[in-house]
Amino acid sequence: METTQKLAILADAAKYDASCASSGTSQRDSVGGKGIGSTEGSGICHSYAPDGRCISLLKILLTNFCTYDCLYCVNRVSSNVPRARFSVDEVVQLTLSFYRRNCIEGLFLSSGIIQSPDYTMERVVEVARVLREEHDFRGYIHLKTIPDASPELLARAGRYADRLSINIELPTVQGLEALAPEKDSAAIKRSMARLRLHIDNASGEARDAAKTSVISLPGSSVRRAAAPRFAPAGQSTQMIVGADSANDRTILQASTLLYSAYRMRRVYYSAFSPIPDASSSLPLRQPPLMREHRLYQADWLIRFYGFAHDEIVAPPVCGTDGTDTSSGMLALDIDPKLAWALAHRAQFPVDLNRAPREMLLRVPGLGVKAVVRILAARRVRQLRADDLLRLHVPLKKVLPFVLVADHHPGATLDAAHLAASLSPAPAQRGLFDEPEQLTAPAPAARPHTAKLPDFSGPPARIAPADTAPLPTAHSQPHRAPWEAGFEDERHSVWA
Ligand code: SF4
Numbered sequence: 001m002e003t004t005q006k007l008a009i010l011a012d013a014a015k016y017d018a019s020c021a022s023s024g025t026s027q028r029d030s031v032g033g034k035g036i037g038s039t040e041g042s043g044i045c046h047s048y049a050p051d052g053r054c055i056s057l058l059k060i061l062l063t064n065f066c067t068y069d070c071l072y073c074v075n076r077v078s079s080n081v082p083r084a085r086f087s088v089d090e091v092v093q094l095t096l097s098f099y100r101r102n103c104i105e106g107l108f109l110s111s112g113i114i115q116s117p118d119y120t121m122e123r124v125v126e127v128a129r130v131l132r133e134e135h136d137f138r139g140y141i142h143l144k145t146i147p148d149a150s151p152e153l154l155a156r157a158g159r160y161a162d163r164l165s166i167n168i169e170l171p172t173v174q175g176l177e178a179l180a181p182e183k184d185s186a187a188i189k190r191s192m193a194r195l196r197l198h199i200d201n202a203s204g205e206a207r208d209a210a211k212t213s214v215i216s217l218p219g220s221s222v223r224r225a226a227a228p229r230f231a232p233a234g235q236s237t238q239m240i241v242g243a244d245s246a247n248d249r250t251i252l253q254a255s256t257l258l259y260s261a262y263r264m265r266r267v268y269y270s271a272f273s274p275i276p277d278a279s280s281s282l283p284l285r286q287p288p289l290m291r292e293h294r295l296y297q298a299d300w301l302i303r304f305y306g307f308a309h310d311e312i313v314a315p316p317v318c319g320t321d322g323t324d325t326s327s328g329m330l331a332l333d334i335d336p337k338l339a340w341a342l343a344h345r346a347q348f349p350v351d352l353n354r355a356p357r358e359m360l361l362r363v364p365g366l367g368v369k370a371v372v373r374i375l376a377a378r379r380v381r382q383l384r385a386d387d388l389l390r391l392h393v394p395l396k397k398v399l400p401f402v403l404v405a406d407h408h409p410g411a412t413l414d415a416a417h418l419a420a421s422l423s424p425a426p427a428q429r430g431l432f433d434e435p436e437q438l439t440a441p442a443p444a445a446r447p448h449t450a451k452l453p454d455f456s457g458p459p460a461r462i463a464p465a466d467t468a469p470l471p472t473a474h475s476q477p478h479r480a481p482w483e484a485g486f487e488d489e490r491h492s493v494w495a
Helices: 003-016 088-100 117-134 151-160 173-179 185-211 248-261 289-304 336-343 368-377 385-390 395-401 410-414 418-422
Strands: 058-061 106-110 140-144 163-165 235-241 266-271
Touching (some): 088 106, 185 248, 385 395, 410 418
Parallel strands (some): 163 235, 235 266
């Protein structure tokens, strides 16, 4: 079979795996003419998720032959799909040639299980070894590991890969047993624990090495001891959403465990895609993509905003027969942070001039960066609504929940229609629409109440700074597109 035909089959077979991202690894490049590749910058996206999302890695399987029969997988042994298999050298040459033509920024390599987990894993690791050791490849490598592979192979994989991942696939052991009978949830957890141990050891040794200065010869420059390298971008995993009956509460509970017990860098949520010749145990339709999106938002709240998973989804409600009668699902029409704020209105309004960071992070519309800017700005002056505008805070979303020197939300916070007013119906944007103007409402239009704090004292502790421009988003250093993602809510999934 021609390499291009194999590529068509094996790249298509890999599209169901969403768990790849090249940020977060150590920075390498080929400056000075050494080696090939770079983990910085971006390439052209050439892989597509089933829903059309673009992923900028050469994302392929070594083979889509598989001896397992996971019901949700298009590559399972009982699936009637064209099969192909790459040799180690073919994958190496493809990666190098795509990289040289600036088509990719790295490799994501997975595989169906052939002969045995060790046999398969050996070949996956060999691709990474040849790229790194024989071709001095400095681009990004993400290897999907086979859970039952031997610990030695996992340890070798970490030496060459930037990121390793083992898919947990389903949030519950029962779900995995029902849909992937050959997979052993205990083996998956064991492998995750081993990876965590290796990653922790490598970072500990890197810390020790950083403290040690090595002088090789008298008069030569001071050099640091080289630290051992083990998957510097950590480990990640993927959960399929909507293939079984697990609700969002169960999924977030599983994610919390994965983050804390195995120190996952990311848990990816992949909405189940119906596959050809699917088993009758699987749903006929995929869940709404918005469900996957809400799970990512909830995941972000847990990792960066101090929320516990059981705060985000309403707790179970016991019916008369003792079963849980709640849906355990996130709302699809509003984001989970806004949903939490609306359900906890007694904790608002938050005084932006006095509240601790933890509470500022709970205000809908305030991202981590915006909170940092607010904390810096309020050291030198009492914040007013106009200042928030200069700090690039989305006023419409934030003002109903906050107090500033010249604004109190008053009855707005208790209004029944608040949720509807903050989540307008989605509308298709025109190609030539003007960008939305972020203007502060006129002060007179906002309700003031007797509870307004007394701001009659001196407006600033440091007078000259009062007239100085506040730090704005534009004063921040330029960030690469993948860094500018979620933490600033105006540009993020929260918007
Ligand atoms: S082991 Fe992996 S490739 Fe094989 S059927 Fe299961 S999910 Fe698919």
